[in-house]
């Protein structure tokens with residue numbers, strides 16, 4: 001008998017094999033919001049990072065590449081074209097974050113920037129809360145240092 005694919009416990013793998021702690025998005029948010037919304041989120045998020053004295057030093061001076069990485073990743077994760085993986089391969093988020101010291105404080109600061117970014121980008125409910133649930137869960141999964 002073929003068991004359904006599992007990724008830890010009994011959580012199904014997300015659609016498209018995207019990395020993360022497991023749960024698939026309930027709604028195809030890319031179909032609902034369009035790519036432009038995810039670019040708005042990525043730009044708003046990095047505008048906040050740029051003003052965040054605690055997190056800013058972790059990121060490169062030029063934020064254009066991180067903006068593109070984040071926008072393409074989110075478009076892909078939330079059901080849109082797989083441009084991120086076409087350019088960079090499997091997201092492997094935990095591995096790609098290992099070089100950055102993410103403790104509980106950094107995780108909370110990142111989540112606060114993203115919460116603000118969804119507001120700045122005027123993402124409507126209930127999609128905003130659905131996205132925040134994903135971000136809260138994934139940011140916790142990315143903690144890789146005691147703090």
Ligand code: HEM
Nearest residue numbers: 058059065066069070073096100102106107110135138139
């Ligand atoms: C929901 C949580 C998160 C998601 C979905 C996420 C997603 C990503 C993605 C897709 C990249 C680009 C990786 C690459 O292609 O090389 C990235 C880079 C990065 N992330 Fe995260 N991340 C999350 C949480 C965090 C947290 C909590 C921190 C630190 C507080 C962090 C710090 C960084 C840094 C410093 C980079 C390098 C910038 C770049 O090259 O794009 N991330 N993140």
